[in-house]
Amino acid sequence: MSENRQVAVVGGGLTKFGVRAATWAELAQEAGEALFRSVPALEASAVDSLFVGAAEPERFAFQSHVAPLVAEQMGLAPHRIVQRNELACASGQSAIRSAYAAIRAGLSDVAVAVGVEKMNIPSLAEANSAMACVLDRPWDAAHGLTAPPFFAMVAQRHMLEHGTTEEQLAAVSEKNHRFANANPVAQFYEKKFDREKLLRLPLIAPPLRLGDCSSMTDGAGAVLLVTQDRVRDYTDTPAWIRGSGQYADFHNLANMESLTDWTGLTRASREAFRSAGIGPKDLDFAELHDCFTISELIEYEAIGFCAKGEGGKYAADGRTDIGGEIVVNPRGGLLGCGHPLGATGIAQAVEVSQQFAHQVEASRQVPDPEWAMVHNLSGSANVHSVMIYQRGG
Amino acid sequence: MTAMAEVTERKAQKNRKRRAAASTAPPSTSPPATGPPERLPYLLDLYPVESSTQTRLTPFFEALQRGRFTTTRCRKDGKLLWPPRVVCPICHTAELEWVDLPSTGRIYAFSAILAGAPVGQEGDLPRVVGLVEMDGSPLRLFGRLLGIDWRECRIGLPVRVEPITLPDGRTFYAFRVIR
Ligand SMILES: [Zn+2]
Numbered sequence: 001m002s003e004n005r006q007v008a009v010v011g012g013g014l015t016k017f018g019v020r021a022a023t024w025a026e027l028a029q030e031a032g033e034a035l036f037r038s039v040p041a042l043e044a045s046a047v048d049s050l051f052v053g054a055a056e057p058e059r060f061a062f063q064s065h066v067a068p069l070v071a072e073q074m075g076l077a078p079h080r081i082v083q084r085n086e087l088a089c090a091s092g093q094s095a096i097r098s099a100y101a102a103i104r105a106g107l108s109d110v111a112v113a114v115g116v117e118k119m120n121i122p123s124l125a126e127a128n129s130a131m132a133c134v135l136d137r138p139w140d141a142a143h144g145l146t147a148p149p150f151f152a153m154v155a156q157r158h159m160l161e162h163g164t165t166e167e168q169l170a171a172v173s174e175k176n177h178r179f180a181n182a183n184p185v186a187q188f189y190e191k192k193f194d195r196e197k198l199l200r201l202p203l204i205a206p207p208l209r210l211g212d213c214s215s216m217t218d219g220a221g222a223v224l225l226v227t228q229d230r231v232r233d234y235t236d237t238p239a240w241i242r243g244s245g246q247y248a249d250f251h252n253l254a255n256m257e258s259l260t261d262w263t264g265l266t267r268a269s270r271e272a273f274r275s276a277g278i279g280p281k282d283l284d285f286a287e288l289h290d291c292f293t294i295s296e297l298i299e300y301e302a303i304g305f306c307a308k309g310e311g312g313k314y315a316a317d318g319r320t321d322i323g324g325e326i327v328v329n330p331r332g333g334l335l336g337c338g339h340p341l342g343a344t345g346i347a348q349a350v351e352v353s354q355q356f357a358h359q360v361e362a363s364r365q366v367p368d369p370e371w372a373m374v375h376n377l378s379g380s381a382n383v384h385s386v387m388i389y390q391r392g393g
Numbered sequence: 394m395t396a397m398a399e400v401t402e403r404k405a406q407k408n409r410k411r412r413a414a415a416s417t418a419p420p421s422t423s424p425p426a427t428g429p430p431e432r433l434p435y436l437l438d439l440y441p442v443e444s445s446t447q448t449r450l451t452p453f454f455e456a457l458q459r460g461r462f463t464t465t466r467c468r469k470d471g472k473l474l475w476p477p478r479v480v481c482p483i484c485h486t487a488e489l490e491w492v493d494l495p496s497t498g499r500i501y502a503f504s505a506i507l508a509g510a511p512v513g514q515e516g517d518l519p520r521v522v523g524l525v526e527m528d529g530s531p532l533r534l535f536g537r538l539l540g541i542d543w544r545e546c547r548i549g550l551p552v553r554v555e556p557i558t559l560p561d562g563r564t565f566y567a568f569r570v571i572r
Contacts, residue, residue, distance in 0.1 A: 152504035
């Protein structure tokens, strides 16, 4: 057994994120174009395994069995493992985790993890139905539960319990949109939002406004993961996977212990830190799951960047901005880049790879980063998935 | 019989008449020209299946029709389980029993859906929803809040479980703010 094999992300690429005039399958083809462009040394025949992160192709594109579809669209012929990964909003990271596990176990040497989601369809109500059935469909969603009212209740309780304000929420949105303004693949590339403008946007689910919510987004991406012996074939700046953790603890809202204390994330990140041998203060940046502004604030607290209840102040004081203690979401986050469910986790890993290689736009480059965390929540924050990367080279 | 039970008994009678009428009516060859369909396509319908041909939880809906709000409890460890289940997740026995839940509670958190409704709910906005702490019970249940404008809604307001009738005659529930 080669149980101590190290695994690295050695490159990856993304499609343009946004409202795209492209089908699900066409986005998968674009992900292939982006991957082979960003890793020039990659030959399709070298890829032994394929993991496809896709949350709801059955709903948004009326298509199942998407792993072989992606193989065909990208021109891959995996001969060891081929599978689809579904974990709602965390499907992309789930694909990466499975590729990581397979390589670490010696079952794969060169694997591609792909994320594809097509969410902007002509029937908005059907798209909303797709999002509703991520939750406990008959017992919660039937009453009207979707993500916005859920995270609105989280925000309401955080405001009540800790004094968090709408202005502090807007500070998160302003920061992430500002980074997205410099990221050409972002849905909100070059679309400016200052805090005053954000606070005037319409309410979606009070107290959350349009600028507090990530968007329905079409997009795709792919990353290449390889075993340690193959890293030098592809890059001089590998992103080594050093730690991971994941936790699931409820599904129906009645079984959620606290709206504002995300203990599942505390557990998942502790496990990831333990396996990486570092702590929160060692991180240079983090790609956190800001599906809503309130999510990012609670994630600071649950991971341990700041004390319980102080997430709002931590953001408003600029502690997670460039020049602060830890840069959070220099990519532009889900708020600024959009949130094509299966592709989001892939995009976060591409960001880690490009930050380590100093390949991102200067205004959002983290100074000399060595350690990065990627986090996704899924559903009603009932699952948390965390990975920790270290720059090699 | 509680006030809630009286209201639901009247509704249940109406439903029985309606279903009886539907079963004797000649088969319809085209959908009605106006109004929402009685039932969405099966895989766009958010509400629980109630028919005993599809679920083992039909007693929940039968009790609801009689004005009783119930769930399952484990006979072995006494754990109150929500939503109703067929196997206890603690001790994995199938020996569960139906028990009454409180029919009143207080709002713990709420919001309103002002945009972004799924199929079947688009014409029914704004929709006030919230988590309700059930009186004298550890349960905090999510549901629609009836009888209140979201701008006037407050944490702590008392609510009562109210059975509601879906367009196709199935029974579900919501919470009504007690004035
Ligand atoms: Zn039990």
